[in-house]
Amino acid sequence: MLRYVLRRFLTAIPTLFVIVTISFFLMRVAPGGPFNQEKGLNPIIKANLERVFHLDQPLWKQYLLYLNNLIHGDFGPSYNLPDFTVAELFADGLPISIELGGSALVLALLFGGILGIIAALYQNRPADYAVIATATAGSTIPTFVIAPLFQLFFALTLKWFPVGGWGDGAFINKVGPVLTLMLPQLAIVARLMRGSMIESLRSHHIRTARALGLSDYSVIIKHALRGALLPIISYAGPAAAALLTGSIIVETIFSIPGVGRYFVEAALNRDYTLVMGTVVVIAIFTIVFNLIVDILYAVVDPRVRYD
């Protein structure tokens, strides 16, 4: 297993290299540059800026320079926020996005899982319909609707929570964003869990377990759930990579200083270094979570072995 993990990490290096290379050149194909703005710059001033950021060099040189810096762990300064390096921006924002996204994911897996199991056990009965209705609503109402509704009802009317802001990480500031991030995930997990649990409960080994007179608890939790977890794990990997790297909608509406907004904002601002930093971070998260999914497969499914 250890060798497998090591091999996967080694193969991740060329993957990252390809991602960085493609992103670097794709970014430069986009028209306009970091210093195009409503108040256009005098050509001399623009040339000075481009010289400071090495944008006056041929593209291949800029690429080599970027790669060299990257290998040394230097993501460069942000073009549009020159007071900060890209690494500083991520050091500030990433823990916040991870905390919110991680909490949302754990809660979604826990409650979504429980709801899914209940729905599967009471298939085609009121409890099942209630779960399905909630799940359908949860996955169809977009976050940009849930978030303002939460603000209107819980913050402005009931005054239980603040409308927005991070508040230095106070618990009440996190409730809204975590719930908003969680609801769509919870809905998806509940539906997935219900489907796979129903399938699992119908399988031969469960019928055998029941025939052997095992208790309901043992049948459901020890045997059926194990088989039913596989689709959830497959889903949770990429979902975790997406959630932990932040959501532009939730962070903007709740004024949260995470990193979710950087991907879109940096691309729109042609903030090349910040875009590249975001690409690298998301790529690493995706690679790591895919690896975790594969390892969990081996843990959960006795048929999967990597050695």
Add this chain to the structure above:
Amino acid sequence: MKVQFSLKSWLIGCSLIAMTTTGAFAEVIYNRGNSADPESLDPHKTSTVYEANILRDLFMGLMIQDAKAQVQPGAAESFTVSADGKTYTFKMRKGALWSDGSPVTADDFVYSWRRLVDPATASEYAYMLAPVTNAEDITAGKKKPEELAVKAIDPETFEVTLNAPTPYFLEMLTHQSTYPVSKANIDKLGADFVKAGKLVSNGAYVLTEFVPNDHIKAVKNDKFYDAANVKIDVVNFIPTEDRSTAMKRFEAGELDSNDDLPTEQLADLKAKFGDQIHIGPYLGTYYYAFKIDKAPWDNVKLRQAISEAIDRDYLAEKVWQNTMIPAYSFVPPGITGYETRTTDYAEKSQLDREDEAKKVLAELGYGPDKPLKMEIRFNTSENHKNTAVAIQEQLKPLGIEVSLVNTDTKTHYGLLEQHGDFDIARAGWIADYKDPENFLALCKTGTGNNYAAYSNKEYDDLMAAAAAAATPEERMKLLSDAEAIGVARDLCVVPLLYYSYHNLVSNKVKGWENNVMDVHPTRFLAKE
């Protein structure tokens, strides 16, 4: 004596308790919504209005704008101007200190201004010192920063020599790019000198916290010469990119003011917030530019006909909910001593304008058989799109087939800057300082922001003559004449709307004075 003493202590004790419980000792905190985070807090690297709002609190230039945006002495206590109008001598304010306690001297300004024009700094606003002798050559790399015509005669006296008399020079000195930075601070920390807790500044507030996308905290600078009159102890600048959330945060009391409103909700907001909404004329113009060096847009009659047919009242009322003002000149009203020159159809009714426009188009051979095709380019924004769609509809009855091209801001301005191919494109200009020259310079031959590629010797000559004018009155007259030719006659820009400021300010905030520059230094405000 003993009795008297104990009575006195008792009285002091009681009053202390009373003051604490009534909040007399409580810190006054002002939560100030600011549309976006600053790009940089280094005054020499700034470019946005959002930065200006923060830097105005942290630093103090030679001159400042007061609560009404009137120019007043700042770091300089007084100044004299030589008879030829080219040499300014500033007397530094006695007792003015940096936040580290060291005095603010003339040498600080020499250092800072050299740094601003130095090509190595790559300041976007290096041109704010363009009137100073050698400044432009230094930025272009032709001369050394030490050759900038500024000198510290002694620590209390700062002298500047200009290329030519520049009546708006003092206005320019209120701009954040001309603020001083502490040499000792930069020598010690390098690029990190701007970090919160490290930045040494000379304004009414000191930067203590900066969490990107969350807040910037500045606390009252005890070393500030006028600290006794600064009533707000802490100002938190809170970026409010999502304007709807900002409105809710204001309603919940999390914000005391915000510098923008979701204009599409204006009617509801007015009903809810009443006189806490402040809307008024702002020194900025929303305009379209024709690509004048491309047929058929090189024909001024055609440009005028199209401009004439655009119903600006409709745009202001219906598209912008009266948060913009119909514009027929490039320089907005509100600059003392300047007479704006509007297009000659400004006073006519829209129906007459349309009839005239139709006639001109017919004369030029356009009609149902030969429709005129025009592409409007604009940068992404719901309001820009709605404006373009309204214009498309307004021009349809004239037989003009308008198509719309929407691109993101960088693509849009990248194309305009490179003088790429387009028919007509959207742009805007917000004044850096209160002077018509700041607008009219855009139409000079070869200027970076001259997207229309307008070039007219008569216009350039008038601008040059204005720069060399002997009296302010003559200068304003020449600038006005230039606008009459470049804008009103030739449409180097097609003015559509004047911007307006739209602030939401709590009734608890006192001392807020509406002004055309939309400048509201926190040191002049108070909060109940």
